[in-house]
Amino acid sequence: MLALLATAIAMASLTWLLGWWGIVIAALVAGTLLRRRGAPWLVALSAIVAWGALLAVDSFGGRFATLATLIAGVMRVPVPALLIVTLLFGALLAWSAAVVGDEIGRRVRSTPPSA
Amino acid sequence: MRVLRLLGAVLVLGAGLFIGARPIGPAPALGAFLEPAHGVWALARAAASPAGLDASVAGLREPVEVVYDDRAVPHIFARSEEDAYRALGYVVARDRLFQLYAQTLAASGRLTEIGGAQALPLDREMRQLGLTRAAEGIAARLGDTSVTVRMARAYADGVNAYIARMPAAELPLEFRLLGRRPPKWEPIDSYFLQNRMGWTLANIANERDRVGAAAKVGAAAANALFPDDSPIVEPIQPNGQGTPRFDTSPLPPPGAPDSASMLLGATDAWLPSRRRARADDEDAPWRASNNWAVMPKRSATGHALLAGDPHLDLTLPSIWYEAHLVVPGRLDVYGATIPGLPAVVLGFNRDVAWTFTNTGADVMDYYVEEVDDDRHPTRHRVDGAWRPIEPRVEVYRGQKGQTIAVDTVYYTFRGPMQRVRGRWLSLRWTVLDAGREAAGFIEGARARTAAEFEDAMARTYRAPAQNMLAADRAGHIAIRSTGRYPIRARNGSVPLDGTSSANDWKSDLPLERWPQAFDPAQGYLASANQQPVDPRAVDFWFGGSYDPWRALRINALLRADSAVTVDDMRRFQTDPGSARADLYVPYFLNAALRVASRGTGPNRVVLAEAGRLLNRWDRRYTASNTGAVLFESAMREAAMETWDELASENGARRVTPSSAVFARLMHDSASAWWDDRSTPQVEDRDAILASSLVSAFLATRQRLGTPGDSGWRWSNVHHVNIPHLLRIPALSALGMPIDGGPGTLSPIAIGGSNGPSWRMVVELGPTVHAWTTYPGGQSGNPASPRYKDRIPQWLAGTLEAVHVPMRASELPPSQRSGSLTLLPGR
Numbered sequence A: 001m002l003a004l005l006a007t008a009i010a011m012a013s014l015t016w017l018l019g020w021w022g023i024v025i026a027a028l029v030a031g032t033l034l035r036r037r038g039a040p041w042l043v044a045l046s047a048i049v050a051w052g053a054l055l056a057v058d059s060f061g062g063r064f065a066t067l068a069t070l071i072a073g074v075m076r077v078p079v080p081a082l083l084i085v086t087l088l089f090g091a092l093l094a095w096s097a098a099v100v101g102d103e104i105g106r107r108v109r110s111t112p113p114s115a
Numbered sequence B: 001m002r003v004l005r006l007l008g009a010v011l012v013l014g015a016g017l018f019i020g021a022r023p024i025g026p027a028p029a030l031g032a033f034l035e036p037a038h039g040v041w042a043l044a045r046a047a048a049s050p051a052g053l054d055a056s057v058a059g060l061r062e063p064v065e066v067v068y069d070d071r072a073v074p075h076i077f078a079r080s081e082e083d084a085y086r087a088l089g090y091v092v093a094r095d096r097l098f099q100l101y102a103q104t105l106a107a108s109g110r111l112t113e114i115g116g117a118q119a120l121p122l123d124r125e126m127r128q129l130g131l132t133r134a135a136e137g138i139a140a141r142l143g144d145t146s147v148t149v150r151m152a153r154a155y156a157d158g159v160n161a162y163i164a165r166m167p168a169a170e171l172p173l174e175f176r177l178l179g180r181r182p183p184k185w186e187p188i189d190s191y192f193l194q195n196r197m198g199w200t201l202a203n204i205a206n207e208r209d210r211v212g213a214a215a216k217v218g219a220a221a222a223n224a225l226f227p228d229d230s231p232i233v234e235p236i237q238p239n240g241q242g243t244p245r246f247d248t249s250p251l252p253p254p255g256a257p258d259s260a261s262m263l264l265g266a267t268d269a270w271l272p273s274r275r276r277a278r279a280d281d282e283d284a285p286w287r288a289s290n291n292w293a294v295m296p297k298r299s300a301t302g303h304a305l306l307a308g309d310p311h312l313d314l315t316l317p318s319i320w321y322e323a324h325l326v327v328p329g330r331l332d333v334y335g336a337t338i339p340g341l342p343a344v345v346l347g348f349n350r351d352v353a354w355t356f357t358n359t360g361a362d363v364m365d366y367y368v369e370e371v372d373d374d375r376h377p378t379r380h381r382v383d384g385a386w387r388p389i390e391p392r393v394e395v396y397r398g399q400k401g402q403t404i405a406v407d408t409v410y411y412t413f414r415g416p417m418q419r420v421r422g423r424w425l426s427l428r429w430t431v432l433d434a435g436r437e438a439a440g441f442i443e444g445a446r447a448r449t450a451a452e453f454e455d456a457m458a459r460t461y462r463a464p465a466q467n468m469l470a471a472d473r474a475g476h477i478a479i480r481s482t483g484r485y486p487i488r489a490r491n492g493s494v495p496l497d498g499t500s501s502a503n504d505w506k507s508d509l510p511l512e513r514w515p516q517a518f519d520p521a522q523g524y525l526a527s528a529n530q531q532p533v534d535p536r537a538v539d540f541w542f543g544g545s546y547d548p549w550r551a552l553r554i555n556a557l558l559r560a561d562s563a564v565t566v567d568d569m570r571r572f573q574t575d576p577g578s579a580r581a582d583l584y585v586p587y588f589l590n591a592a593l594r595v596a597s598r599g600t601g602p603n604r605v606v607l608a609e610a611g612r613l614l615n616r617w618d619r620r621y622t623a624s625n626t627g628a629v630l631f632e633s634a635m636r637e638a639a640m641e642t643w644d645e646l647a648s649e650n651g652a653r654r655v656t657p658s659s660a661v662f663a664r665l666m667h668d669s670a671s672a673w674w675d676d677r678s679t680p681q682v683e684d685r686d687a688i689l690a691s692s693l694v695s696a697f698l699a700t701r702q703r704l705g706t707p708g709d710s711g712w713r714w715s716n717v718h719h720v721n722i723p724h725l726l727r728i729p730a731l732s733a734l735g736m737p738i739d740g741g742p743g744t745l746s747p748i749a750i751g752g753s754n755g756p757s758w759r760m761v762v763e764l765g766p767t768v769h770a771w772t773t774y775p776g777g778q779s780g781n782p783a784s785p786r787y788k789d790r791i792p793q794w795l796a797g798t799l800e801a802v803h804v805p806m807r808a809s810e811l812p813p814s815q816r817s818g819s820l821t822l823l824p825g826r
Helices: A002-018 A021-033 A039-061 A064-075 A079-110 B002-021 B030-034 B040-047 B081-107 B112-128 B131-141 B147-165 B173-178 B187-201 B207-217 B219-225 B259-270 B272-280 B437-444 B450-460 B549-559 B566-573 B579-598 B604-616 B628-646 B659-666 B685-704 B791-796
Strands: B053-058 B064-069 B074-077 B289-294 B304-313 B321-327 B331-337 B346-348 B352-358 B364-369 B379-382 B385-388 B390-397 B403-411 B417-420 B423-429 B466-472 B477-482 B486-488 B505-508 B516-518 B524-527 B719-722 B733-737 B754-756 B759-764 B768-773 B816-825
Touching: A002 A021, A002 A039, A021 A039, A021 A079, A039 A064, A039 A079, A039 B040, A064 A079, A064 B040, A064 B173, A079 B002, A079 B030, B002 B030, B030 B040, B040 B173, B053 B081, B053 B147, B064 B081, B074 B081, B081 B112, B081 B147, B081 B173, B081 B187, B081 B321, B081 B331, B081 B816, B112 B131, B112 B390, B112 B403, B131 B187, B147 B187, B147 B437, B187 B437, B207 B219, B207 B628, B289 B352, B289 B466, B289 B477, B289 B549, B289 B566, B304 B346, B304 B352, B304 B466, B304 B566, B346 B759, B352 B450, B352 B759, B403 B417, B437 B450, B450 B466, B450 B477, B450 B516, B466 B524, B466 B759, B477 B524, B524 B549, B549 B566, B549 B579, B566 B759, B566 B768, B579 B604, B579 B628, B579 B659, B579 B685, B604 B628, B604 B685, B628 B659, B628 B685, B733 B791
Parallel strands: B053 B816, B074 B321
Antiparallel strands: B064 B074, B064 B816, B289 B304, B289 B524, B304 B754, B304 B759, B321 B331, B331 B346, B346 B352, B352 B466, B364 B423, B379 B385, B390 B403, B417 B423, B466 B477, B477 B516, B486 B505, B719 B733, B759 B768
């Protein structure tokens, strides 16, 4: 739980600072550092939590539903689909980057110090 | 297994990075678009007015305080005019940044940069008319110290200051969809926009319609069908008659086609968009603007009153933006500005209010040129001597900066040339010589009396010519058709021989001969795009195209009311009555009776039923009215059957005489024009009107159901559509029922997207009070509650009282929605 929250906070912060690349960088690092079974899925869930929290911040002004309806209308997709695509996009990026990070971590850790 | 997972992850990551970073087809790059901190979702946070923000603006000399009122109108308090216009540029950019960009592309012939090759015809029209070259000419011609240039630069400073500090969350939705960033705003962009207004309002050249008709029915008939003077005259400059004058003389019958007009009819090639508009919209006078003012002796409160509603293409965001600029002791102007123009165009100050309608004079002439080389002309002959031709290469760029077309546009000293059906035609147009219009608005805003305002405008304003109405606190009212009217050796009703300088413009009509009136005896002034001056009273040819119906209606309303109130002024703006219907309905009813009594002709039962329905109609175009639909259908049928001589072999008609000319024909019941050439018998007026009524009734019943039922409501066939600038339906307001129709003061035209773009009523008492609205809202952000919040009141014909504080502190917190302090910066 702590790892999920910490990863989500890191992802939200880096997204705020760097834009959407932030989630990829955070996931890569998390994938490298987290040594547990199913870590990429935890990272993906963290991405959903992170971007979900940022969407919640966006909704504070009270215009989120209007905006979602407008964008869905422009893109000609249902509103829920648009939200799912947003969160899924972040989650897929995070999962795939975490798997790559995990592999990098394994290789780094398995390399003998003398090499 | 691990390898497979890794391979899968690499593939997903690669694909995610690719679609995240690159647009695919029309879809934007998804990464930056969907990301919730700065992407499109962040626009939800940017929907509110700024609250206590500070921002630095390069060039600003002293701090400027901006307070937004509860209608999201910015009140700008500055210490110099240049700072005020800098701040105006800033607040307009904050609310309407994409509009600034889109309008500039449209006005400078660069729409292909966002629309691709599809937009090429529109861009070509702008550039081949010479509008982009003319804007560059303004920039080169006006010195650094001219008011126009100084204010345009100050405005650009403001726009660019906002772009420079714009938080990522505020990047407008449209830029995100297009995958673009706002470019730097240049002062020339304001001149492009100014010329665009000329293209919108001053490309009236009756010769196009006249020669098109002459090619079908001969010159004599064509001249009568597309006359220089309206057959119904109640001019802007009162002629003392107190009633309209109708020309009841017979129209010359259709004659043999005029072969010379075949070539000249091709002047349509200059304005393809207008050709399309005419084909779509038979009754061009549906385009409309109104203004009127009453003197204290005719107002209930004893104060001068002024009302104005210019009609333009309706878009979201609106063409207008409401703002208030205060520079103590120097400027205190409130009103409507066009995003991109450093000026309040329509509005009022503490002493004077003003509003415009389009004059519609013909200020565009064509010349048939003789050139040295038909394919690549370098010289053209005038009075036996060769004069140089200037080529200008126009490059059209696509969405990725690639070249998608290259044209060479040739210029004579008169203006741009086009090769039309094997001949070179050049164009002379007042809009191409204009340039100091913004200075007129800036100086006019400082006027203390109606006369001062008129004179300030007359000093600098040239095109598009406008009927400028003003009223002041001392009770004076004035109107002047301000603009440049070229004096020609002969009138510009046909394309002229370019080889003779005798056909060139000689000079301009002097100010004292412009149509104008000050404090008229009748106690009021009204303009509604009618003929500005009684042709019997002047010996000058204004040319143009005029619509009398709205003028008849507003004059009738004002004549009947000797104690006009502010609410009357508001009510008149959306009055559903129609002088056009009042004139035509009796003709239809009489025709129905006469034809029925003949015992021949169309279905007598249907004719009687149609006549009964029309007789019950109150001649009002309210949304719930069930009579207007039959009348309008009958009018269309009657015009089609009557003007069959103007149809081509395939039945399509390029030009249609106005309903005012049709009214003239009504007086001649046996005119040859009434005969339907497709039948063996010879029809007269009553036969055509009766058969039109029957056809209209049958067609309407088939389309809308039982006569008189809710299916026949005017709102079922008459809507207003306010499209987004990019024509995206989800961002538009479409299919809204509204009062008004042909000939009423508030018509909706051109596919439902042209109508009253701004409504204002001003009472000039000891203190000025004003009420306004427009179809849209202050914000260009579609997620903002201010994006289209004014549309409901606009549809209902109501207005909102405006706040006009003299100081920021006069606007109490309860009436504020935001604030902003602009500080001098680098």
